[in-house]
Amino acid sequence: MTTPDADLSAADPNEWRSYDEFAAGIDAFRLPSTGLDGRSLSLALEDGSQLDLAFSADTVRWSATGDLATDGESADPYDAVRVREDVVFVNLPLRSREREAITIVYSETTHRALVARSLIAEEAVEGEPRVGQTFWSAITDRGEVSGEAPGPSRDLIGARNLYRYSPHHLYEHVYISSQRYAWQCVQGVQRGHGDMDLSTVWRFADGLYLFCFREFRIPVASVWLHDLGYRLMTTGVFLGLNGEGRAEHSRAGGHIYPIGTVRYPDAQPV
Numbered sequence: 001m002t003t004p005d006a007d008l009s010a011a012d013p014n015e016w017r018s019y020d021e022f023a024a025g026i027d028a029f030r031l032p033s034t035g036l037d038g039r040s041l042s043l044a045l046e047d048g049s050q051l052d053l054a055f056s057a058d059t060v061r062w063s064a065t066g067d068l069a070t071d072g073e074s075a076d077p078y079d080a081v082r083v084r085e086d087v088v089f090v091n092l093p094l095r096s097r098e099r100e101a102i103t104i105v106y107s108e109t110t111h112r113a114l115v116a117r118s119l120i121a122e123e124a125v126e127g128e129p130r131v132g133q134t135f136w137s138a139i140t141d142r143g144e145v146s147g148e149a150p151g152p153s154r155d156l157i158g159a160r161n162l163y164r165y166s167p168h169h170l171y172e173h174v175y176i177s178s179q180r181y182a183w184q185c186v187q188g189v190q191r192g193h194g195d196m197d198l199s200t201v202w203r204f205a206d207g208l209y210l211f212c213f214r215e216f217r218i219p220v221a222s223v224w225l226h227d228l229g230y231r232l233m234t235t236g237v238f239l240g241l242n243g244e245g246r247a248e249h250s251r252a253g254g255h256i257y258p259i260g261t262v263r264y265p266d267a268q269p270v
Contacts, residue, residue, distance in 0.1 A: 007168050010192040011185070018243035019220040022190050023250040028166030030253025031235055034082045036060075036090070041106065042141040043113050046149075051104075051115060051138070053090075055080075060092060067134065068102065068117060079251060081235045087208065089225050091237045093249030101239045101249060103223040105204055106140050110147040113138040114202060114210060116223050118239045120247055129198055130219035131239060133212055153203035154178055156211070157269055158262035162186070163234060165254035172259075175201070177269035181213060222252070232256040 011017070036055035043051040049066025060078040063070045074096040081089045086109040092102040099120035106113035115136045124130050137149045156175040163171045170187035176196065184194030195217060202210040207229030214221040220240025227233050238250040 007187050008191065011190055013192065016193065016217060017189050019218055019238065019240035020242035020248055020250075022185075022188065023220075023238055023240075023252065026165045026169050026238075027251040027253055028169075029164060029255055030251060031081050031083060031233060034080050034088070036078070036080050036088075041104075043104070043106070043115065043138040044141075045115060045136040045138045047136060049136075051102075053104075062092070068115075070096075079237075081253075083225055083227055083233070083235050084208070084231070087205065087225075089235050091223070091249075091251075093237070093239070099239075099247040101223075101237065103237060105150075105210060105225055106138075107147075107205065108142065110205070111140045111143045111145045112147055112150060112204070113140050114150040114204060116210065116212060118212075118221050118223065120219065120239065120241060124219070127216075129214035129216055129221065130241070131214055131221035133200065133214060133221055133223075135200065135202060135210075135212075147205070150202050150204045150210070152178065153201050153209060155203060156201050156209060158264065159258065160260040160262070162257040162259055163254055164257065165252060169254070175199070179270060183213075224252075226256060228256065228258070232258075 037057045040054045051064045053060050053062045061073050061075050063073045076092050076094050076096050079091050083089050087107050090104045094100045101118045103116045117134045120131050139145045160174045168188055172184050174182045180196050181199040182196045185191050198214045200212045209226045211224045211226050222238045224234050224236035236252040242248040
């Protein structure tokens with residue numbers, strides 16, 4: 001495959017692209033979406049709150065208590081991807097609540113789940129990412145629960161991976177600690193740009209990790225499910241402010257290429 005020269009031209013270091021510019025086409029190699037028409041799912045979150053979902057072909061009717069509480073029932077679009085035979089990644093790019101998204105990962109085997117909420121703050125705060133995230137472990141109502149509950153993980157610390165999202169998107173990630181990761185664009189409109197941003201990693205199952213980042217320089221955050229088992233694929237979504245200052249949701253995904261790992265001999269990162 002021939003790569004256009006523009007993909008390998010360094011971006012102006014003084015002109016950072018807006019979220020919608022770098023995210024355009026970043027779902028080219030994403031796993032296919034799947035329908036959940038006619039299915040329902042109830043999740044009991046670890047804080048005692050509840051999230052109930054009923055899916056149609058392209059809409060989910062849902063209600064929740066606790067931090068996600070709704071006033072009655074809401075209806076929103078959804079996108080679902082079967083990342084493994086028994087594991088489903090579901091994102092709700094909310095229209096009923098501006099500047100917010102809810103992402104759910106659940107297993108049809110262990111009946112474990114996790115829930116991530118991404119929310120764009122009304123105002124920017126100096127030194128803080130504009131988009132914040134909250135995470136919960138949960139269980140579903142679809143069967144007997146087994147296995148370990150999803151939770152924060154240090155497994156990726158020291159790992160260095162390449163992520164190929166499209167013929168025009170290639171990024172490198174280095175997982176620095178339990179709180180931060182470093183990235184650089186190797187190919188694409190951000191080529192040469194890079195930073196160290198806040199991140200969160202949760203282990204969901206063997207080789208299956210939720211990875212989320214919150215950028216400082218651009219008002220954007222993402223939720224990814226990395227399959228670092230045999231498949232070496234990632235499925236994700238973005239929520240951020242586009243170049244016009246409006247909230248925008250984007251799908252993403254692609255191939256993972258592990259290229260190295262560092263092990264610390266004594267003192268460990270946070």
